[in-house]
Amino acid sequence: MHISSQLLLALWQAPKTLLQQKHRSLICLLLYLLVGFAVFAGFSYLLLDNQIALKKAALDYLFPKSWQSISEELFRFFFESQAQDVLSNLILSGSLVVASIFLFPIKEKYSAAFEREQHYPNGVAKEFTLMMQGIEETRLFLFYLTAQMVILWIGYYPYSWANTTSITLSYLFLFYTFALDIISPTLQRHRIKYAMINKLLCRNIGLSLLFGVIYSLPALLLSRWIMTIESLNLLEVSVILFLVNLVFIAIAIPAGTHIASRLLPETQHIHPVSSFSKRLGYTVMTLLLITGLIFHGRLIQSMHHKSQVLKANYSINWDSISANYSSLSNLFDGESFGKLSFDLDIQNPTEFDLVFENSRVLIQKDEQLISDIKVKGFSIKTGETRTITMQLDTVSNFSSLTDIARLLDGWRIELRIELFPGIPFIINLLDEPRKPDEES
Numbered sequence: 001m002h003i004s005s006q007l008l009l010a011l012w013q014a015p016k017t018l019l020q021q022k023h024r025s026l027i028c029l030l031l032y033l034l035v036g037f038a039v040f041a042g043f044s045y046l047l048l049d050n051q052i053a054l055k056k057a058a059l060d061y062l063f064p065k066s067w068q069s070i071s072e073e074l075f076r077f078f079f080e081s082q083a084q085d086v087l088s089n090l091i092l093s094g095s096l097v098v099a100s101i102f103l104f105p106i107k108e109k110y111s112a113a114f115e116r117e118q119h120y121p122n123g124v125a126k127e128f129t130l131m132m133q134g135i136e137e138t139r140l141f142l143f144y145l146t147a148q149m150v151i152l153w154i155g156y157y158p159y160s161w162a163n164t165t166s167i168t169l170s171y172l173f174l175f176y177t178f179a180l181d182i183i184s185p186t187l188q189r190h191r192i193k194y195a196m197i198n199k200l201l202c203r204n205i206g207l208s209l210l211f212g213v214i215y216s217l218p219a220l221l222l223s224r225w226i227m228t229i230e231s232l233n234l235l236e237v238s239v240i241l242f243l244v245n246l247v248f249i250a251i252a253i254p255a256g257t258h259i260a261s262r263l264l265p266e267t268q269h270i271h272p273v274s275s276f277s278k279r280l281g282y283t284v285m286t287l288l289l290i291t292g293l294i295f296h297g298r299l300i301q302s303m304h305h306k307s308q309v310l311k312a313n314y315s316i317n318w319d320s321i322s323a324n325y326s327s328l329s330n331l332f333d334g335e336s337f338g339k340l341s342f343d344l345d346i347q348n349p350t351e352f353d354l355v356f357e358n359s360r361v362l363i364q365k366d367e368q369l370i371s372d373i374k375v376k377g378f379s380i381k382t383g384e385t386r387t388i389t390m391q392l393d394t395v396s397n398f399s400s401l402t403d404i405a406r407l408l409d410g411w412r413i414e415l416r417i418e419l420f421p422g423i424p425f426i427i428n429l430l431d432e433p434r435k436p437d438e439e440s
Contacts (some may be wrong), residue, residue, distance in 0.1 A: 001266065006207035009262060010214065014255035016363050022117045025224055028110035029250055032103060036246045039102050044239040051235055066285050082155045082424075083163055088223035089170040091238045092216060095245045097144055100137075110250075111185045111257045120261040125189040138179075146285050147173050149292030156299075156423045166311060175212030176201070182249070182256030183263070190264060195273040195281075200263055203270070211259065215252040219245040299420050312354055312380070317343040317387070337419070346378075347385040354380040359417040367412075 001009075045052075083089075100107070114120065118187065128136065151173065155166035184197050192200075201208040222244055226237055320343035348354045358377040362369065380386045416424050 001207065001208050001263070007203055007210065009259060010207050010210040013262075014211065014258050015214065017114075017118075017254040017258045018251055020118065021114060025110060025114040025117055025254065028106065028113050029253075032106045032110055032250050032253075033247070035106060036099065036103055036250070037243065040242055040246060044242070047235060048239065051233075081158075083167050083225045084154065084168045084224075085167045086151065086155050087234070087243065088173045088220065088227055090152070090221055092223070092245050093144070093148065093170075093174050093177060094238075095242045096177060096249065099142065099246060099249055100181055100244070104137075105254060110188075110253050112189065114254045114257050115186060115189075115261065118258070118261075119259075122186070122190055122261055122264055126191050126193065127189060133188075138186070140194055142289060143285060144177065146289040146292060149296060150288060153292060153295055156420070160287075171207070174216055175209045178212035178216050178252075179208040179256070182215075182252045183208075183260045186260035187264060187267075192264075192267055195278055196267060196270070199270060199273055200267060203266070204263065207259065211252075211255070215248045215255070216245075218248055221425050272385045295420070299423070313347040313349065315345045317345060343387050345378055345385060345387050347384055348380045351382055353382055362368045362414050362416065364412040364414075369390060395404050401414075 112125065113126075127133075147169075151166050151169045154162050154169070156162075177404060179201060180194075180197065183201070184194065187197050187200070219241055223237075223241055226232065229237075232240075346354070355377075358374070360372060360374055362372055378386075419425050
């Protein structure tokens with residue numbers, strides 16, 4: 001389809017189908033909304049009403065009670081490391097998947113009713129067998145899961161290119177999957193599998209993405225505002241966006257049916273997806289899925305190991321402290337001031353091996369780096385006590401401490417540990433903001 005035809009179809013011809021619905025399709029629309037709101041609202045109420053208990057149960061399982069204030073920061077890392085756009089797009093994409101799982105029969109009847117009312121020349125519908133439908137939907141779900149894991153994993157890295165890439169991919173994924181989810185039921189009723197549907201939508205990528213933009217935009221705009229409300233937690237934000245997005249999923253179904261009916265004749269002129277392309281696609285998706293599961297599993301395992309570090313018993317051998325200092329003039333020149341080492345006796349009472357990777361302690365004053373302390377990693381097997389020699393290589397710069405009156409203000413100390421190579425987690429040990437000047 002020519003790009004101008006794609007634009008006309010997405011911007012005008014498809015949206016106006018909302019006004020062309022008749023008695024039966026309107027009943028299906030009402031049923032979809034009623035059942036959808038009932039299911040989502042009921043499930044959301046249970047989650048919101050028990051969120052404190054569920055959160056406490058998770059934290060009690062993973063972390064000791066005396067350290068849950070820090071453990072909560074570690075637990076929130078998975079969400080706070082992502083850009084807000086990625087999180088909101090993840091929520092909206094998730095609502096598509098959940099709606100497809102619970103409301104697929106109604107969506108199918110709604111789309112079929114509208115197709116019959118409009119008398120599209122699509123021929124007789126021939127549904128796939130239940131087994132084939134199950135296989136197709138499983139493949140689609142695994143595709144969704146794989147893509148989201150890749151996007152999230154890129155977003156964990158604290159680099160500008162990673163942030164831009166994850167945001168861009170999350171938008172493209174949301175828009176494309178919205179089109180795929182809404183347009184595919186009509187094509188599947190006429191024995192078109194997801195492999196061919198994806199090929200068809202990619203040949204008309206402008207239409208696919210623009211359709212997704214139009215019906216995702218209201219919820220996206222709402223998410224940009226609602227994500228800034230500090231009084232709402234992530235679960236409450238998710239519930240609101242789920243319910244709002246449900247409305248636009250419902251009104252998009254007639255438009256998706258119209259687009260699918262316009263695209264259906266093109267399938268006769270498209271070569272079927274070759275066996276080689278299918279095998280290659282499934283292989284790549286499987287490898288990415290397995291890799292994503294392993295990486296996220298390692299990330300969760302690393303988080304669990306950090307909780308074991310907090311449970312260990314520590315004692316310093318004060319007789320072992322050794323310090324080597326360079327010249328005193330280096331103290332204010334920003335050069336290496338000294339090296340400190342001492343023996344630390346660590347007893348591991350947990351049932352897991354204790355792993356403490358390389359970490360850094362950064363000391364800042366008024367947003368200027370004062371000291372960078374590198375702490376070397378170590379490991380201890382379960383039930384053992386081990387003496388570890390800690391090497392603290394200190395690089396300090398006290399040259400910026402010129403205002404004696406503010407010597408005690410504006411300090412910040414943070415511990416940076418790696419949950420995974422290149423993915424840091426920052427724990428604020430001290431955050432004392434700089435105080436404003438007092439009027440004399």
